[in-house]
Amino acid sequence: MNIINSFDSFLTEAQKFPHVADWTSKQRAKEQLVQSGLPTRKQESWRNTSLKFLSETDFKPASHSPMQLPDSVLSLASSKMIDGCHTLVFLNGFYMPGLSRFDVNTVLVIENTKKPISFQGDADSASIHHLNELYNLNPIDITIKADLDQPLQILNLTHLMGGEPLVISPKMNVTVKSNKEAKIVLSQVGEHQARYFTNGQFTFAVEKDARLELVNDVNQSTNAYHFDFVGIAAEASSTVRYFELNLNAQLTRHELVLELNGEHIQSEILGASYLKYNQHCDSQTYINHHKGSCQSEQVYKALLDDEARSVFSGTVFIAEGIAKTDSAQLNQNLLLSDKVEVNSKPILRIYSDDVKASHGSTMGKMQEDEIFYLQSRSISRSKAIELLGQGFLNEIVLRMGSDLLKKHFSKELLNELGTQRKTKLKVVK
Amino acid sequence: MLEIKNLKAEVDGKEILKGLNLRVNAGEVHAIMGPNGSGKSSLSKVIAGHPSYSVTGGEILYDINFQPKNIADMDPDERAKEGIFLAFQYPVEVPGVTNFNFLMTSFNSILEHQGSEPLTEDEFRKYLDKKMDIISLRPDFLERGVNSGFSGGEKKKNEILQMAVLAPRLSILDETDSGLDIDALKVVSEGVNKIKSKNNAIVLITHYQRLLDYIKPDFIHVLYQGRIVKTGGPELALELEKNGYDGFLQ
Ligand SMILES: Nc1ncnc2c1ncn2[C@@H]1O[C@H](COP(=O)(O)OP(=O)(O)OP(=O)(O)O)[C@@H](O)[C@H]1O
Ligand SMILES: [Mg+2]
Numbered sequence: 001m002n003i004i005n006s007f008d009s010f011l012t013e014a015q016k017f018p019h020v021a022d023w024t025s026k027q028r029a030k031e032q033l034v035q036s037g038l039p040t041r042k043q044e045s046w047r048n049t050s051l052k053f054l055s056e057t058d059f060k061p062a063s064h065s066p067m068q069l070p071d072s073v074l075s076l077a078s079s080k081m082i083d084g085c086h087t088l089v090f091l092n093g094f095y096m097p098g099l100s101r102f103d104v105n106t107v108l109v110i111e112n113t114k115k116p117i118s119f120q121g122d123a124d125s126a127s128i129h130h131l132n133e134l135y136n137l138n139p140i141d142i143t144i145k146a147d148l149d150q151p152l153q154i155l156n157l158t159h160l161m162g163g164e165p166l167v168i169s170p171k172m173n174v175t176v177k178s179n180k181e182a183k184i185v186l187s188q189v190g191e192h193q194a195r196y197f198t199n200g201q202f203t204f205a206v207e208k209d210a211r212l213e214l215v216n217d218v219n220q221s222t223n224a225y226h227f228d229f230v231g232i233a234a235e236a237s238s239t240v241r242y243f244e245l246n247l248n249a250q251l252t253r254h255e256l257v258l259e260l261n262g263e264h265i266q267s268e269i270l271g272a273s274y275l276k277y278n279q280h281c282d283s284q285t286y287i288n289h290h291k292g293s294c295q296s297e298q299v300y301k302a303l304l305d306d307e308a309r310s311v312f313s314g315t316v317f318i319a320e321g322i323a324k325t326d327s328a329q330l331n332q333n334l335l336l337s338d339k340v341e342v343n344s345k346p347i348l349r350i351y352s353d354d355v356k357a358s359h360g361s362t363m364g365k366m367q368e369d370e371i372f373y374l375q376s377r378s379i380s381r382s383k384a385i386e387l388l389g390q391g392f393l394n395e396i397v398l399r400m401g402s403d404l405l406k407k408h409f410s411k412e413l414l415n416e417l418g419t420q421r422k423t424k425l426k427v428v429k
Numbered sequence: 430m431l432e433i434k435n436l437k438a439e440v441d442g443k444e445i446l447k448g449l450n451l452r453v454n455a456g457e458v459h460a461i462m463g464p465n466g467s468g469k470s471s472l473s474k475v476i477a478g479h480p481s482y483s484v485t486g487g488e489i490l491y492d493i494n495f496q497p498k499n500i501a502d503m504d505p506d507e508r509a510k511e512g513i514f515l516a517f518q519y520p521v522e523v524p525g526v527t528n529f530n531f532l533m534t535s536f537n538s539i540l541e542h543q544g545s546e547p548l549t550e551d552e553f554r555k556y557l558d559k560k561m562d563i564i565s566l567r568p569d570f571l572e573r574g575v576n577s578g579f580s581g582g583e584k585k586k587n588e589i590l591q592m593a594v595l596a597p598r599l600s601i602l603d604e605t606d607s608g609l610d611i612d613a614l615k616v617v618s619e620g621v622n623k624i625k626s627k628n629n630a631i632v633l634i635t636h637y638q639r640l641l642d643y644i645k646p647d648f649i650h651v652l653y654q655g656r657i658v659k660t661g662g663p664e665l666a667l668e669l670e671k672n673g674y675d676g677f678l679q
Contacts, residue, residue: 368480373521375505376477376514377535377591378542384506387534391525391574398525398574410527 002058003167003197004033007134010061022114029133036127043124048311048343049253049282053225059167059197061135062092066161072191073159074099080189084404085153092158093170093200094138106146113141117173117203119231119257122284128227128255132201135169142174144182151183151402158190158198158224170200178207178235183402185215188226195223203231208262211239213401217409219416220249222277227253236262236291243400244283244300245409246273247416252281263293271300272396274389274416275308275340282311292322292354298329301396303389304340313345314359320351329359334366334392336385386417430455430492430630431476431599437486438475445471447655448487453599456627460641460666461634463652464674469634470518472652473601477515478505491599510542512598516588516605518634523575528587531575532557532594539595560593564620581608589617593624600624601632606640618643638670 007030011023038054039046065073073091077099081087086102088095088109095111102109121129144152158168176182190196198220206212212232220226226249234240246252258267273281287296302310312331331344346359366388374384390413397409431453438446445468453459463469475482476489478500490497493511500508523531536556537547548556561568564586576584585605592600602621606614621644625631633644641649641663649665650657651674659665668676 367521370521370523372477372479372505373517373523374531374535376509376517377531377595378506378509378538379535380506380538381504383534383538387526387531388523391523394525395574414530 003054003131004030004038004134006058006061010135026134029130033127033130033134038127038131039124045122045124045284045313048309049251049280053251054197057165057195057197059165060163062094062166062168063137064094065091065096070161073157073161076159076189076191077155077157080155080157080187082151082153082185082187082404082408085151085185086148087153087155088142089155090140090157090170092166093136093156093168095140102152106144106148107152108143108145110141111138113139113173115141115173117231119203119229119233119259121229121231121257122255122286125229125255125284128199129201129229132169132171132199132229135167135199136171136201137169138171140172142172144174144176144180147181148183151185151405153185153187155187156189156198156200158194158196158220160191160194160196165195165197168196168198168200170198170202172201173203173205175205176207176210176212179209180207181211183213183405185217185405188216188218188220188228190221190224192221193223194221196221197225198227200228202228204233206232206234206238206240208235209237210235213241213243215243215245215400215405215409216254217245217247218249218252219245219247219412222248222250222279224249225251229255229257231257231259233259233261234265234267237264238262240265240267241401242267242269243396244271245397246271246275246281246283247412248279249281250279252279254283256283256285258285258287258296260287260289260291260294260296263291265291265294267294267296268399269296269298270396270399271302271312272393272413273300273302273310274393274413275302275310276305278307278309280309280311283313285314287314287316287327289316289318289322289325289327291319293324295326296328299332299396300330301332301334301393302342303334303336303393304342305336307337307339309341309343311343313343313347315347315349316357316359318350318352318355318357322352323354325352325355325357327355327357331361333361333363334389335363336366336389386414390414390417432490432497433476433487434490435487436475436484436489438471438482438484440471440482444485445482445655446475449652449656451650451657453630453632455598455630457630457648458625458644458646459630459632459648459650460646461632461650461652462636462666462669467652468655469652470603473515473603473632473634476601477513478503478508480505506538509595509597510539514592514595514597514600516585516592516600516602518603518607520576520584520588522577522579524577526575527572528575529554529557529571532571532591535591536594557594560590563593563623564589565616566590582610582613585609586613586617589620593620596624598629599632600629601634603634604636605633606635606637614640615643638666641666
């Protein structure tokens with residue numbers, strides 16, 4: 001409960017900047033939090049994920065960075081920028097205009113927005129949202145006014161700058177204006193091996209006929225705890241493509257809510273996770289079909305090694321009386337070790353008859369015939385396993401609409417698998 | 430280059446090869462024919478080192494550094510690095526791994542084994558372009574997942590592309606002709622003929638004479654119930670085409 005109690009001192013400190021935030025809503029969030037407490041494993045959506053780490057480490061709320069940034073921060077920032085993208089940089093949840101580069105004719109950024117954005121998320125997770133509300137000090141509103149010629153990278157950097165473990169609470173809302181197209185990468189990265197807790201709230205309004213392709217790339221420090229809420233409200237005839245990549249963090253928890261508020265929306269919700277050591281990744285998705293003639297396709301793939309654990313829970317809601325809904329869900333897990341754990345749970349809440357809905361979940365080991373095929377081409381067994389593992393996840397990456405991002409993330413996957421496996425040089429029979 | 434002596438091998442406890450003998454020298458083309466289920470693909474997999482098969486008797490001698498060596502205990506990738514290549518009867522689909530990445534990883538593994546510097550992406554692309562011409566594959570094949578969604582014929586072509594890139598000493602082509610249309614058979618055969626030299630050897634596994642019209646074999650073997658039961662010159666294939674296997678198999 002440390003994390004809630006630090007609020008009072010935080011409040012005293014931060015009220016020196018009264019203009020930056022809505023203190024009454026923070027006070028309210030604190031009261032609600034004290035009342036409900038944090039989720040426990042008795043709550044259905046938290047059955048497989050423990051918040052014990054919050055009582056083990058004293059995470060201090062992040063505050064504004066000094067004007068003069070240490071070189072280590074600057075070099076981390078530049079190493080994480082994707083060439084060929086516009087970039088908005090956030091450091092510990094605070095916008096860094098000086099490090100950002102983008103075209104002001106297409107992207108509008110407003111700091112300290114007080115625009116209310118409300119999503120009906122998972123009730124059991126409300127206190128996690130309140131926690132973000134407590135500590136976010138720099139809510140941002142981003143508007144995509146015109147088609148983006150290049151992807152927009154929103155670089156969420158965490159750096160402790162020699163200090164204590166931090167809780168980072170970014171909050172942003174992105175609007176893609178009617179008929180406009182945007183490819184956005186949320187890069188969630190941090191200082192090598194640092195211990196911190198990121199708890200972000202990212203909401204997206206995709207207006208009529210707009211097209212959003214969003215990559216949520218979680219490649220945090222291996223000692224980090226990463227939580228995020230991604231809420232996407234899609235209007236009629238829009239297209240939403242969401243890619244979730246989980247490459248690093250000690251513990252990850254995603255809550256994704258997609259509201260299909262109009263007809264003829266095409267949506268794809270895709271995930272690729274490479275989990276190793278004792279990493280734990282929990283993805284909760286909620287796809288809500290409120291109007292007819294919409295498609296939602298979900299494919300979540302996880303490659304698990306060592307003692308990693310993966311949780312996937314996909315809820316699809318189809319409202320009463322709506323027609324021509326097409327919804328598919330698939331969760332595939334490839335196991336590289338006998339000690340991994342997979343929890344997969346589809347929840348279909350269907351109140352309409354005119355529906356095509358499918359779901360499936362698979363779990364398996366690598367095929368010996370595939371390994372042999374690669375070996376017969378001179379590729380060593382361990383390299384073959386690495387390539388096949390990359391291939392398994394890369395199928396998701398290859399669905400990206402941008403060649404630049406396809407290349408970037410294919411490489412990132414391969415590097416990740418290569419370095420991980422090289423250090424272990426382990427061969428699975 | 431290859432000498433197989435009294436080879437016995439089993440899979441899942443079932444004996445498939447039952448004392449097989451075969452000798453292949455550099456510069457030669459051999460064809461192996463035989464009824465379905467006689468053990469032709471099994472022989473090719475045993476030579477390449479498939480882990481499901483265990484060798485229970487005999488030897489597979491293959492020249493490494495000009496010395497015959499029994500390769501029965503070598504890993505498949507070690508054999509491949511020494512120049513053994515198997516074009517699969519049923520090439521495996523590897524979605525997500527691009528053909529380009531696959532070919533480059535494979536080629537560089539061999540260079541590394543030979544103690545040479547690996548090629549960079551650009552260097553390899555140049556080398557690959559020339560090989561692509563040999564069997565006229567469209568460039569976009571390189572960016573697709575290995576064999577993933579390829580038609581039957583495209584998969585076979587892809588196997589020969591790999592052969593062209595890796596330049597093996599001993600190539601075993603397991604029914605590469607089946608599934609190819611008439612034009613593709615010609616293109617692929619011409620490709621194989623271009624790769625063929627006095628330093629390498631080719632073993633063709635086939636059911637049909639037509640392939641042998643394009644790639645002229647020096648020897649024809651009939652494999653039946655896990656053994657080579659007859660060996661002859663090119664005329665044997667014509668004879669088989671006319672009379673079927675019944676004649677020999679009493
Ligand atoms: N895993 C296995 N378990 C048991 N029997 C097997 C196994 N794999 C292959 N066989 C058997 O081994 C025999 C030889 O098979 P193989 O594939 O080598 O035949 P082939 O000569 O290549 O036939 P085809 O002309 O149809 O390709 C067959 O009877 C087959 O059923
Ligand atoms: Mg066969």
